[in-house]
Amino acid sequence: MSFSIERYKEESKKLDTAGIDWEAATSSPLSNGDLFCLHYMMDIENHVPLYLSHLLVTRACMDPILTAFLACWNYEELWHGENIGKFLNLYGIEFDIQDRIANVRAHLGVQNSISLMSTMVGSWLLKDFSAVYLTIGAINELATLTGYGALIRKSGHPVLRDLLGRIIKDERRHFAFYFNSAKEWLTDNEKAQRMDRWMLNRVWVPVGQGVKTQEEVDALALYLFDDEQGEEELLALDEKIGKLPGLAGIKLMSKALYAARDRRSKNPGWASRLIENEEWAIAPAKKSAIGELTTRRARGGDPATDALEVM
Ligand SMILES: [Fe+2]
Ligand SMILES: [Fe+2]
Numbered sequence: 001m002s003f004s005i006e007r008y009k010e011e012s013k014k015l016d017t018a019g020i021d022w023e024a025a026t027s028s029p030l031s032n033g034d035l036f037c038l039h040y041m042m043d044i045e046n047h048v049p050l051y052l053s054h055l056l057v058t059r060a061c062m063d064p065i066l067t068a069f070l071a072c073w074n075y076e077e078l079w080h081g082e083n084i085g086k087f088l089n090l091y092g093i094e095f096d097i098q099d100r101i102a103n104v105r106a107h108l109g110v111q112n113s114i115s116l117m118s119t120m121v122g123s124w125l126l127k128d129f130s131a132v133y134l135t136i137g138a139i140n141e142l143a144t145l146t147g148y149g150a151l152i153r154k155s156g157h158p159v160l161r162d163l164l165g166r167i168i169k170d171e172r173r174h175f176a177f178y179f180n181s182a183k184e185w186l187t188d189n190e191k192a193q194r195m196d197r198w199m200l201n202r203v204w205v206p207v208g209q210g211v212k213t214q215e216e217v218d219a220l221a222l223y224l225f226d227d228e229q230g231e232e233e234l235l236a237l238d239e240k241i242g243k244l245p246g247l248a249g250i251k252l253m254s255k256a257l258y259a260a261r262d263r264r265s266k267n268p269g270w271a272s273r274l275i276e277n278e279e280w281a282i283a284p285a286k287k288s289a290i291g292e293l294t295t296r297r298a299r300g301g302d303p304a305t306d307a308l309e310v311m
Pocket of ligand 1: 045076077080144167171
């Protein structure tokens, strides 16, 4: 698996959706589980700019190759979230995507700032901190594309197969960058390997956790992977990450699945109740900085029209 940053810069572009049969969005029914996963995935794709804010305060951003990648990567991820939102709207679920993104962010609270500051401090104190988030980047991209593959399989929806199939191709390139960069950092660097393994075993959480609750993460994991094929896919994912120097035999995603099963066995109804009760709407936060920062929302008018009025 190779990756060329020069080629990536040249070829990086907005997701090509030409030829997707959007009108067939309603042709095939989706289960509550499919819809739950699509909302989760859309929210996490749309969270990328905030995740990026964590990366940009680290010492790794002194590296122009990393910042060139992040510039293109962030743009590509934007269109993943936008297109999943478009699909859900066309399927008949009504929401304003900008309002939803704002509401998700309004719920983050002070924990987001604490996490941002600790990432910044950690990266400047520990030289090999970069290895950790490059590895986490690789796990996140691989978990994301594995999740999309599982959702294609579970839903059997033709439009989703086409849309998510295209998104998966982007995620594969993202994975290749993170994996190769992590490998480069970890090769012949035992200190970095030890720290990477230690941190992954203690602080790593599945993609989306923090924005989503433990129960929401479990609901997604159990819906997509709680069968023989799903479990095998997560074990294969761990095996791939275990090929990084110093990470042989590491268990992350499969461990997260087993922990989710464990929580469910102690608490019947855990996770599945979110899916049964269709709990995927995001309530507006009681107190949000959005209105204070952008007057267009505080006025309660149409954001698009208001933006034009300002111009
Ligand atoms: Fe994505
Ligand atoms: Fe990605």
